[in-house]
Structure formats: C-alpha cells, structure tokens
Amino acid sequence: MAMVNFSAGILLFASSSYISRLTRNGIAIFATGLLAFLFISMPDNLLKNIFLRNSLGKKEPETLIYLDEGLTTTVAVFNDDDDNLGIKRKSLILNGVNMSASHIHSRKYMTLLSYIPLLLNENPKDVLVICFGTGLTSGAAGVYPGINSVDAVDISPGVFNAAHFFSDENFNAITNPKINKIVEDGRNHLLTTSKTYDVITAEPPPPTNAGAVNLYTKEYYELAKKALNPGGIVSQWIPLHSQTETHIYEHFRTFLESFPYVISWYPAKQELILIGSNDPINIDFKKIDKRLKHPVTNEVMQKIRFENPFALLGSIWFLKEELKIMSSNQKMITDNNPSLEFFLTSPDPISRESIYQFIKNRSSFNTVSTKIINLTYPDQKILKSFWDQRVNAEFAGDVFELGIKFLNMGDARRAIEKLKEAVKLDPRFSLAHYFLGDAFARIGDFKNAETNFKSAIRFQPDYAVAYNDLGNTLAAQGNLEGAIEKYLIAIEKKPDYFEAYNNLGISWNEKGEFEKAIPVFKKAIEIQPLNANAHLNLANSFSVNKNFQEAINHYQTALKLKPKLTQARANLKVVLSQVKNKK
Structure with missing residues (x-):
C-alpha cells in the first residue's frame, strides 16, 4: 500500500505544472528508480523485525x-x-x-468478570460486555442459564473476526445468537443506549494502555451505574502489575466514590476484580451453591477450577472497609485527571514486597463469613480451608519461581527444597510437581521423580511433556514396557511430539524390536527432518536389521547436518566395513 501511495505521488508530480517539464520528468524517473531499488532491497523479514511484536518483545x-x-x-x-x-x-x-491469552490464568479472571456478578444476581437477563477481546467474558455470559442477551461492544471489528481462534475457550461466542456484536466505542454506547442491564462488565486493555483510562474513570462508572437495572452489578478488572501502587489505590478510590456497595475478589495471582452496585450485594451460600450445580454453569466453572461455592467465596479478598482505608488519601481517576495515561513518567511498577503487603491486608475470614447468608457451621469450616488454600496458592507461586531459578542455575538440590515447599503450600500445583520430578531426575532419584510426574499428570491430565518424562524415568529404572506406554500417551496428547517419538524408538531398540523402531524414527524425522540425532537413531535401527544401504544414507545425512557427531562417523565406518567384507 505504501508503494502504491508513493507511485501515485510520483505520477501526480510528473503531471503537475511545477518547474520545467524536463526537470519534472528527470526527478520522476529518479524517484521511480529509487522506489524500485527500495522495493527490491526490502528484506523478507521486515514484518518480523518491525511489526510482529508485543509489549514483551x-x-x-x-x-x-x-x-x-x-x-x-x-x-x-x-x-x-x-x-x-x-x-x-x-x-x-x-x-x-x-x-489477552487463552491459558488458565487469564481464563480464570476473564470468566469470573461475568460469573461473579451473574451468580450474585437474582435473575439476570441482560449483560453488557465492553471490549470483546478473546470473547471469553462475553461467551461465558452468553451460556449462563436464563440469559436473554449479551451486548458485546468493541471499537475494532477485527477482534470479532479473530474470535473463532478462541472458540474452545469462549464457548463459540461468535456463533451464539444471544451475543450481539456491536462495533462501537464502549463509552459512547453507554452514553447513547436506552437499554439497561443486570450485569455490566468488560474485558478491557491493561489500564495503562493508551486510551484505556477511559474505561476506569469516575465518569465511566457513572455512565455504567445509570445503565444498571435495580440490583444490577458492575465488575471491573484491576491488575496488580504494569502500574504503580498509587494507581491501584486510585482505582479503589474511584470505584468506591461511584458505587455505594463494593466487594473485591482475588481469583488469580495479581488479578483483582471489583464489583459494585447501587443496591446491597447479598451473598447467599445456598443460592450460589444451587446455581453452580446447574450443568452448564458447572461445566464453565470446572474449566477454571471454581466449580463449588467454597472455591468462589474463598477468593473474596476485600470488603468496602478495607478498600476505603487503603485508598483514603488518593485522588480519583477522572476524565480531567487521567493519571493512568502518565504511567511511563511514574515510578517503577508496584514491587513484589508491596504486593505481599497488599495480600496481607485481606479482610478477616470471620468478618467476611458473617456477610454470607445461609452458611452453616460445617460449611463455614470447609470454606475456611479454601480461604487458607487461596493464600497458600499465592505464596506457592513465588516459591515455585525460586525453585525454577535454582533449577536453571543447575542447582537441583536447592530447587528440590523450594519446589517441595511449593507443593506443600499448594498440593494441586501441577507445574511444581512436574519440575520437582525433573529436579529429582537430574540427581538420579528416579523413584521420587516418578511420583511427582504422576502427580503432575493427575492434576493436569493432558500434560504431554509430563507423560514423556515419566516414560524417561521408567526407562531409567529398566521398565521399558511402562516407558513405551507413557510415550504412546504423550504422542496421543500431542501428535507432533518429536521427543516422544524419538524416545519411543529408542525404547523399541533397547527391547530388541528394531522393526518397530524404524517407523517410529521415520515419524520423528518427518516432524524434524533436520535433526541429526534422529537420523543417527534410524540409521542404527537399519544397521541392526542388516539394511546397510539405508543405514549408510542416514549416517551420511546425520553427518551433513552435524559434522562433529562422532558416533555417526564411527558407526558409518563400521557399516561400510561390513558392506566391503560382504562383497
């Protein structure tokens, strides 16, 4: 398009009446030649170096x-x-x-942006979601039982066009007839619509992104408040990252000034949700339990591991009183004071130490539990355990990061110490179990490695790498049958899994079943044709099967790909000698 514009400019210049015709034509010819040179010289990877980037690189x-x-x-x-x-x-x-992204961390808070207010609402019918994003917030709302309509508003038609790539996570939002896709500015929609809603939420950009402040100001909340039905609820995402501590407390002050009734949830690491209403927010344990047992609702919440009322209510973090204390000396975010816009001139983002302190400011369990209606004493005891687990899971993530740091440094024993602590804090932490197994395998403790790989799989059944590494651990203990079984499952979970195919072929070789190894190594090479070791392994299988010509071909390919692969050179020499003697 740029080239077309430049060409049009040259043509207009050449046909103009500026300066003499001869000079114009000379300049036009020179410019055309320069344009052609630039076009030919333009690197193929220009898109890669300039346009394909994100905020992380x-x-x-x-x-x-x-x-x-x-x-x-x-x-x-x-x-x-x-x-x-x-x-x-x-x-x-x-x-x-x-x-946004479609992994479990993002899915948790994006689903709950609509499901917390929906589950607290007596009979929600109409939902407004500003900023469609991946469609997860809109899609989840669109399948909630009893919903009549979800108005999904986004200024960019491109996000609606991209929604089908996230259909597994957004419940096929783009084809749900209840979801109205509206290409419009969110603020403008609130300003001009006469429709009112039971739930108003958003899947907005990060607050410090250019222009995003317009969805975090007092004026925005006032517009949302006017569009609520009686008993309606507004929810807002407040990330505890990519902004300063002051900004976070300014969010609290602004939201509190807009809604008389406010509660906050903390469902995922560094992701806070504020909910506000013009009317009292009733948390009825029995009603929430009943709503969560609906098959559709339960399916949605199971995907983010919030399928019971204990997990949901165990993530309540602040009541209005705590939010008021933290934000008492802060300014409001307004259209005339868009403080988030000036993030780059602010101090560093909130520190980990400040986040720890923030977490410790949580409302007490006793105070929160008294706000929950129809909570029996036995249920209260269960809720307390979930309440404590949520705090432990937060700290488990930080301890896990330390463990990974030690593992990357090659200090497996210190890594084991930290990763053990992580799984003790959060027994369902599949990644911590996996890397603990990896750390044990590195020091040759294959029995403990096996135990932890199995735990990782138990909590994350589709974890292909865990199956592969469990297979490696079983093979190291001489259990080739068990190893082969795990490699096959890994391949079932991830059909293009090169390492699993390669390991499976090696196991067949070690069992002496070379004819079974050959097609497996061929598949590995099909996935990674430039992998020298795969060609070496296939050549070894052909050699044992007396197919010397194929063995020679793949030894030579391996050496072309990796000339310093001494084992391939040595094995090739042996095979060539055998062929020569045979003649």
Whole structure:
C-alpha cells in the first residue's frame, strides 16, 4: 500500500505544472528508480523485525495464525503453546500490545468478570460486555442459564473476526445468537443506549494502555451505574502489575466514590476484580451453591477450577472497609485527571514486597463469613480451608519461581527444597510437581521423580511433556514396557511430539524390536527432518536389521547436518566395513 501511495505521488508530480517539464520528468524517473531499488532491497523479514511484536518483545512470524490490519487496530493472534509448562494458549495482540491469552490464568479472571456478578444476581437477563477481546467474558455470559442477551461492544471489528481462534475457550461466542456484536466505542454506547442491564462488565486493555483510562474513570462508572437495572452489578478488572501502587489505590478510590456497595475478589495471582452496585450485594451460600450445580454453569466453572461455592467465596479478598482505608488519601481517576495515561513518567511498577503487603491486608475470614447468608457451621469450616488454600496458592507461586531459578542455575538440590515447599503450600500445583520430578531426575532419584510426574499428570491430565518424562524415568529404572506406554500417551496428547517419538524408538531398540523402531524414527524425522540425532537413531535401527544401504544414507545425512557427531562417523565406518567384507 505504501508503494502504491508513493507511485501515485510520483505520477501526480510528473503531471503537475511545477518547474520545467524536463526537470519534472528527470526527478520522476529518479524517484521511480529509487522506489524500485527500495522495493527490491526490502528484506523478507521486515514484518518480523518491525511489526510482529508485543509489549514483551518481538514475536516469531511462524507462530502467527491470524493478522488483520483495520482502520484503528491491527489484530494479531499467535500460537504460544509451551510444551515444557504443559500450557496450550493463544495470545491476542492489538497494535503490538498483549491484550489477552487463552491459558488458565487469564481464563480464570476473564470468566469470573461475568460469573461473579451473574451468580450474585437474582435473575439476570441482560449483560453488557465492553471490549470483546478473546470473547471469553462475553461467551461465558452468553451460556449462563436464563440469559436473554449479551451486548458485546468493541471499537475494532477485527477482534470479532479473530474470535473463532478462541472458540474452545469462549464457548463459540461468535456463533451464539444471544451475543450481539456491536462495533462501537464502549463509552459512547453507554452514553447513547436506552437499554439497561443486570450485569455490566468488560474485558478491557491493561489500564495503562493508551486510551484505556477511559474505561476506569469516575465518569465511566457513572455512565455504567445509570445503565444498571435495580440490583444490577458492575465488575471491573484491576491488575496488580504494569502500574504503580498509587494507581491501584486510585482505582479503589474511584470505584468506591461511584458505587455505594463494593466487594473485591482475588481469583488469580495479581488479578483483582471489583464489583459494585447501587443496591446491597447479598451473598447467599445456598443460592450460589444451587446455581453452580446447574450443568452448564458447572461445566464453565470446572474449566477454571471454581466449580463449588467454597472455591468462589474463598477468593473474596476485600470488603468496602478495607478498600476505603487503603485508598483514603488518593485522588480519583477522572476524565480531567487521567493519571493512568502518565504511567511511563511514574515510578517503577508496584514491587513484589508491596504486593505481599497488599495480600496481607485481606479482610478477616470471620468478618467476611458473617456477610454470607445461609452458611452453616460445617460449611463455614470447609470454606475456611479454601480461604487458607487461596493464600497458600499465592505464596506457592513465588516459591515455585525460586525453585525454577535454582533449577536453571543447575542447582537441583536447592530447587528440590523450594519446589517441595511449593507443593506443600499448594498440593494441586501441577507445574511444581512436574519440575520437582525433573529436579529429582537430574540427581538420579528416579523413584521420587516418578511420583511427582504422576502427580503432575493427575492434576493436569493432558500434560504431554509430563507423560514423556515419566516414560524417561521408567526407562531409567529398566521398565521399558511402562516407558513405551507413557510415550504412546504423550504422542496421543500431542501428535507432533518429536521427543516422544524419538524416545519411543529408542525404547523399541533397547527391547530388541528394531522393526518397530524404524517407523517410529521415520515419524520423528518427518516432524524434524533436520535433526541429526534422529537420523543417527534410524540409521542404527537399519544397521541392526542388516539394511546397510539405508543405514549408510542416514549416517551420511546425520553427518551433513552435524559434522562433529562422532558416533555417526564411527558407526558409518563400521557399516561400510561390513558392506566391503560382504562383497
């Protein structure tokens, strides 16, 4: 498009009446030649170096699965699967800024942005979601029992076009007839609509993103408040990252000044949700329990591990009184005081120490439990255990990070110490179990490695890497049958899993079943044709099967790919000698 514009400019200049015709034509010819040179010289990876980036750095073009350049927004979707962490995710990037992703951490708070107010509402019918994003908040609301309509408002049509890439997470929001896709500015929609809602929420950009402040000001909340039905609830996402401590407390002050009734939830690490209403917010344990038992609601909440009232209510963090104390000396965020816009000139983002202090300021369990209606004493005891687990899970994440740091430094024993602490704090922490197994395997303690890999799989059944590493651990203990079984499951979970195919082939070789190893190694090479070790392994299998020509071919390929692969050179020499003697 830029080249077309430049060409049009040259043509207009050449046909103009400026200066003499000869001079104009000379300049036009020179400019055309220069334009052609620039076009030919333009590197193929210009897109990679300039345009494909996010707020954390550049992205690899190979992981791009969707790109839409709209009038106001460039929408990109990337496949960001992380096999080592067992994470399957896609990321949504708008104008080079990370907006959202489909992994469990993001799914938790994005689902709860609509489900906390929906579960607290007596009979919700109409929902407004400002900023469609991945569609998860809108999609979850769209399948909630009894909902008539969800108005999903976004200024960019590109996000609606990209929604099908997140269909597994957003409950096919784009095809749900209850979800009205409205291309409009969110503030403008609130300003002009005559419709009122039972729930108003958003899947907004990070608060410090350019322009996002308009969805965090007093004026925005006042518009939302006017659009609420009696008993209606507004929810707002407040991240405890990418902004200063002062900004966070300014959010609290602004929200408190807008709504007379406020509670906050803390469902995921560094992700806070504020809910506010014009009317008292009743937390009825029996009603919430009943609503969560509805098959559709239960399915949605199971996906984010909040399928019972204990997990949901165990994540309540602040009541209005605590929020008032923390924000008492802060200014409000308004259209005339958009303080979030000046984040780059502010001090550093909130520190980990400040976040710890923030977490410790949590409302007391006794105070919160008295606000919950129809909570029996036995249920109160169970809720207390979930309440404590939520705090432990927060600290488990920090201890886990220390363990990974030691593991990356090669200090497996110190890593084991920290990772043990992490799983003690949060027994369902699948990643901590996995890396604890990895750490034990590194020091040759395969029995403990096996135990922890099995725990990781128990809490995350689709964890392909954990199955593969469990197979390696079983193979190290001489259990080749068990290892083969785990490698096959890993391949079932991830059909293009090179390492699992390679390990499976090695196990068949070690069992002496070389004819079974050959097709497995061929599949590994199909996935990674430039992997020298895979060619070496296949050559070894052919050699044992007396197929010397194929063995020679793959030894030679391995050496072309990796000339210093001494084992391939030595084995090739042996095979060539055997062929020569045979002649």
